Amino acid sequence: MRKPIIAANWKMNKGPRETEDFLNTFAGQPGKLDGLTGQADVVIAPPFVSLPAAVASLNSASAVAIAAQNMSDQDSGAYTGEVSAMMLKELYVRYVILGHSERRTLYGETDAVINAKIKKACESNLKPIFCIGETLEEREGGKLETVLRTQITGGLEGIDEKDMKEVVIAYEPVWAIGTGVVATTEQAQDAHAFVRSVVADLYSQEVADKVRIQYGGSMKAANAAELLAQPDIDGGLVGGASLEPGSFLDLIKAAVSAAE
Numbered sequence: 001m002r003k004p005i006i007a008a009n010w011k012m013n014k015g016p017r018e019t020e021d022f023l024n025t026f027a028g029q030p031g032k033l034d035g036l037t038g039q040a041d042v043v044i045a046p047p048f049v050s051l052p053a054a055v056a057s058l059n060s061a062s063a064v065a066i067a068a069q070n071m072s073d074q075d076s077g078a079y080t081g082e083v084s085a086m087m088l089k090e091l092y093v094r095y096v097i098l099g100h101s102e103r104r105t106l107y108g109e110t111d112a113v114i115n116a117k118i119k120k121a122c123e124s125n126l127k128p129i130f131c132i133g134e135t136l137e138e139r140e141g142g143k144l145e146t147v148l149r150t151q152i153t154g155g156l157e158g159i160d161e162k163d164m165k166e167v168v169i170a171y172e173p174v175w176a177i178g179t180g181v182v183a184t185t186e187q188a189q190d191a192h193a194f195v196r197s198v199v200a201d202l203y204s205q206e207v208a209d210k211v212r213i214q215y216g217g218s219m220k221a222a223n224a225a226e227l228l229a230q231p232d233i234d235g236g237l238v239g240g241a242s243l244e245p246g247s248f249l250d251l252i253k254a255a256v257s258a259a260e
């Protein structure tokens with residue numbers, strides 16, 4: 001049985017003050033998250049500058065884990081604007097989102113770049129949330145499986161079975177991100193089953209059975225339960241619906257009830 005993992009990707013939203021306000025409402029009041037974090041891993045990924053505020057609001061032993069949205073593949077040095085794995089570790093960051101479609105399309109991240117970052121994350125004991133997904137054009141052109149297989153194979157090259165245990169995969173169809181158009185349950189389940197089969201080809205059925213695969217793209221409380229009830233959907237990577245404490249909490253509740 002795979003434990004569901006629900007992660008909030010805030011993208012370029014919420015500075016330190018808003019982060020603190022959100023977390024005080026979300027996790028600060030006794031009872032709010034009771035029982036939920038035992039049943040699902042809950043992760044919040046604020047922008048870099050808000051990570052210290054998130055740490056201060058949650059403390060290092062919190063059941064809510066903190067993630068970064070990106071990371072350098074280098075340790076230190078002349079890399080203007082970059083942030084290293086060790087800097088994130090110092091802030092008790094536990095996960096790092098890598099290969100998001102916005103990083104791929106807007107900032108030119110290739111499978112090779114993403115692979116280097118995944119390797120660095122594993123080496124540094126940070127858990128990668130490795131994002132993959134096809135554009136509408138690719139899906140309609142019958143290229144869904146080729147695109148996903150290429151992204152998975154490229155991103156995970158050189159990642160051994162031991163490190164793979166720490167990797168979470170997020171399947172995010174690009175056409176569903178921020179559009180309000182969620183993939184149908186069938187489309188999502190089929191893609192997730194395919195992703196799992198690729199992991200089985202690359203590693204083993206045992207590894208594939210253990211890897212958690214999140215769905216991302218217009219997920220909200222109203223559709224989370226149906227998605228999470230699918231056999232190969234193990235959680236969500238949530239953008240818009242994670243920006244407000246109430247809607248994110250509702251989504252986690254729906255996800256937990258579906259996974260029971």
Ligand SMILES: O=C(CO)COP(=O)(O)O
Binds near residue numbers: 172240
């Ligand atoms: O990109 C996403 C999460 O990484 C999904 O964003 P939305 O939930 O806003 O569609």
